[in-house]
Amino acid sequence: MATKQPRKKQEEDATGGALRADARRNRERLLAAAHAVFSERGADASLGDVAKRAEVGIGTLYRHFESREALLAATCDERLLLLARESRERSESLPTLEALRVFLAELVHCGGMYKGLAASLGIVLKNHTVGCDATTAEGERLLKAAQREGEVRSDVLLDDVVCMAMAISLAAAENGSDPKRIPRLTGMFFDGLRSRPEPRGARQR
Numbered sequence: 001m002a003t004k005q006p007r008k009k010q011e012e013d014a015t016g017g018a019l020r021a022d023a024r025r026n027r028e029r030l031l032a033a034a035h036a037v038f039s040e041r042g043a044d045a046s047l048g049d050v051a052k053r054a055e056v057g058i059g060t061l062y063r064h065f066e067s068r069e070a071l072l073a074a075t076c077d078e079r080l081l082l083l084a085r086e087s088r089e090r091s092e093s094l095p096t097l098e099a100l101r102v103f104l105a106e107l108v109h110c111g112g113m114y115k116g117l118a119a120s121l122g123i124v125l126k127n128h129t130v131g132c133d134a135t136t137a138e139g140e141r142l143l144k145a146a147q148r149e150g151e152v153r154s155d156v157l158l159d160d161v162v163c164m165a166m167a168i169s170l171a172a173a174e175n176g177s178d179p180k181r182i183p184r185l186t187g188m189f190f191d192g193l194r195s196r197p198e199p200r201g202a203r204q205r
Helices: 007-041 047-054 058-064 068-075 077-091 096-111 117-124 130-148 158-174 181-191
Strands: none
Touching: 007 047, 007 058, 007 068, 047 058, 047 068, 068 077, 068 117, 077 096, 077 130, 096 117, 096 130, 096 158, 096 181, 117 158, 130 158, 158 181
16 A cells, blocks of 8 residues: 655645646747747847747746857757757768768858857857757767868867858858858868878978
């Protein structure tokens, strides 16, 4: 026969469960509101407007998301998780260097998810959501594989790749009428990652 919980314990469990459910609903409402507001007004939109759209107080927003970048990371999480998963699947049939190039191009497109997102993409990716961690791990995997094969300079860091993605995404946003701009800039920046033997007789600096 099951032991009956004390009444006080039962009340605490019921209250705790209700609070957790309420917190989950508030989080879901905040994420939906953030996506709508950021889509309409860009990544630098007022967080007060996000809270208002979600019909919660600004304090509730900050209890769930300690910063704008944390909210952006959570809002982009599914997109980032998909980026990482598709990259890993795609890399099975692509040369290592090409897999890294496509990963960079996809990161550029992700930076354009909301107007102004690219400017803080590097900080957003450090927020340790599931998608952020998956994208970071995938980028590190591809970069190290390309470096092991001697295709990419050994001193290149993933942060460098992310900075490239940010710069390309920002540049592309300034001229969205040129569909070839992203692949052109991606190719130009990607060439800078490549390992090249130093020209014979080059002067040491």
